[in-house]
Amino acid sequence: MVDKIFVGRRKDAVARVFLRSGSGKVTVNDRAFENYFPMKENRDNILLPFVVTETLGKYDVFANTNGGGITGQSDAIRLGIARALEDINPDFRSKLKAEGLLKRDPRMVERKKYGQKKARKRFQFSKR
Secondary structure (H helix, E strand, C coil), X not given: CCCCCEEEEECCEEEEEEEEECCCCEEECCEEHXXXXXXXXXXXXXXXXXXXHCCCCCEXXXXXXXXXXXXXXXXXXXXXXXXXXXXXXXXXXXXXXXXXXXXXXXXXXXXXXXXXXXXXXXXXXXXX
């Protein structure tokens, strides 16, 4: 039984994840995660830490997310679950680390610069 809340982040998405012993039910923002994440890739992404540690169906997940988009939120939940599993059993650390599930993805959107259309795209140059 874990009574801690674990935080996962990705881009602008933040997820607070709470794990409890149970039957493998995943709830995101008080909704079933099948309804919250319509794409199968995002659902598989969330369950990846359980698959790697062979604990699929042993814990119920309660997650609250905000910010970012659907994919960023699913990655944030995945990181929170991986951190929670590591806290439950430190022996899982090597498996999770080998899959890269404990690393926070540092990539963020580059800011727009003045005098340009976007972050890197420039207005067309005219010599004359």
